[in-house]
Amino acid sequence: MIAKLTGILDSVGDDWLIVDVAGVGYLVHSSSRTLSGLPSRGEAVQMHVETVVREDAITLFGFAEVAERNMFRLLTSVQGVGAKVALAILSVLSPTDLQNAIAAQDKTAVARAKGVGPKVATRIVNELKDKVTGLVFQPKGVQMSAAGGAQAPASSGAIEDAISALVNLGYKPVEAHGAVAKAASNLGEGADVGALVPAALKELSSL
Template sequence: MIGKLTGVVDSVASDAAIIDVNGVGYIVHASSKTLGRLGSRGTAASLLIDTHVREDAISLYGFAETVERDWFRALLNIQGVGAKVALSILSVMAPDELARAIAAQDKAAVARANGVGPKLAQRVVSEMKDKAGGIGLGAALVGGDVAVAAAVETADGPLNDAVSALVNLGYRRTEAYSAVAKVMQKQGANVGLNELIVHGLKELAQ
């Protein structure tokens, strides 16, 4: 099994690149974000590889960072998400953006990916929150502060009410969730609903 390729870029297409390793060209499928980080022909390149072996094909999927590869593997555990769809999701959302969308249960953000309808997007945000762990996802919203993330997770009622209020005012769910989480980080998890909304609006206005 191939776990990493280091060579030079031979060519880059819309969904894959050919990496030349000592004269052998490997076709590596990747997200548009990873492909965008590759240089022009002849540029040195090193990608982490997830190798998929089937009876009729061996497919290589490349990642510039370990975290992207880990999210790719986790997405494949969701029913209806194959490698192509997983890369499509990672093409429109960096790993930290995906973590925020899942923590906020923002299915609309996930549905921006090609091949992802509303039902699949809902399944992704619901099942991935359970798989990834709520505390870890919450920490992604509050600068990695696990203690604050734990407080955020136990404040589901007022947090969700404040997020819903901000969404009704026209803000996207992910950015609303992030703003409210930051207010709790600054003022504590016991802050009232009105304060969450008011200070959440201030966070969004910055």
């Protein structure tokens, strides 16, 4: 299995690129988010790759971030969500925004992607809500490095503390995660625990 490609950017299309590795060109399908961040043709490029093997084809899907590749894997684990739909979602939502949307059960945000109807969006947020809570929560606005590490603002610790506080109050992790995701989005990344917890409790009370 190919997990990573490092080479020269040969050419780029609407949803693909070709990476030249020692004279061999690899066709890699990508989201528009990844494609928009590529260097110029002829320059060095590195892609984190998901290899999909079927009876009639071996297809490579490439991502600039490990986080995006991981979200691609989660999306394609949902019944009825293929690679094309997963790339469409990742083209309109960053890994952080998608994680937050799933945690907050925001079907509308997921349905913004081309080809994603209300039923598919509902299935995605329902089936993945428990899985994204196992990931490290990232407040809206966090930038992911090419190596997949988060460059988190100062409020990330407050967000984790707020989630922990709600869990200690008896709420389920997925409920706490979703409520804090909404609160953090509304208050902004500078919010502290004192602001996040009451706002999250308000979100929970409205459910």
